[in-house]
Amino acid sequence: MTGLISLNWLIGDQALSDHILARVNELVDQGTEYKHACTTVTDGADAGEAWAIAATRQTWERRPDTDEDDAPIHRLYVLERTGNTVVVADLDLDADPDAHSTLGLPPRGQHLGDEAEGAVIDVDLLNLYDLTAWEPFEHLLPTAAVPAAGTTGVGE
Incomplete structure (x- = not known):
């Protein structure tokens, strides 16, 4: 998107x-x-x-035309963004833990399977992915309007 x-x-x-x-x-x-x-x-x-x-609370999915060797993780969740890096978790671990691979990631990202810590990667690596979901912190507020959900945020 x-x-x-x-x-x-x-x-x-x-x-x-x-x-x-x-x-x-x-x-x-x-x-x-x-x-x-x-x-x-x-x-x-x-x-x-x-x-x-790129921002915290986003889901990114590998683009269909991206080589799996360049982006070994199918779906990433951004735990935190700090400057030019993001801390990401592998969203596919729960579905198929055996499919997890960090071979193509830089050394800093080798612990991607650790959901508690995530892996630190350069934000530019996300260019191999498409943004598929974004849940900004504002959506946690009771008055938040969430267009995709059809809510106005007022009086709901």
């Missing part, structure tokens, strides 16, 4: 706005002019680039 319209439908305009603003602020903190940072982040998010859209 890519594109700002799809992301807005998936998580709502407030959560998407908060996410984009956080990415913009990161670029501004690194010395990028605000206007250029806004354009860079919105263009990246609209193109579905992982550096622009």
